[in-house]
Amino acid sequence: MLNKINIGSKEQILIVYIVLTLVTLAVFWQVNQYDFVNFDDPVYVTLNSNIHSGITLDGLRWAFSTTYAEFWHL
Numbered sequence: 001m002l003n004k005i006n007i008g009s010k011e012q013i014l015i016v017y018i019v020l021t022l023v024t025l026a027v028f029w030q031v032n033q034y035d036f037v038n039f040d041d042p043v044y045v046t047l048n049s050n051i052h053s054g055i056t057l058d059g060l061r062w063a064f065s066t067t068y069a070e071f072w073h074l
Contacts, residue, residue: 043069 007015045051050062062068 048068050059050066050068053059
């Protein structure tokens with residue numbers, strides 16, 4: 001006879017989290033090899049003095065309230 005594996009609801013949720021994490025990593029892992037895109041990355045990332053200090057409260061306020069560079073977030 002086949003033995004059934006009894007898994008509780010917490011274990012099932014944990015398994016779902018692990019599977020979703022692994023699938024997401026497998027799909028997006030190739031992004032590690034991509035370079036910055038010259039369209040807007042210099043303006044938004046490499047040349048932007050507002051983000052060079054890292055994640056700060058002032059930086060978050062700026063990010064959600066500015067129309068800096070006015071490309072796609074008007």
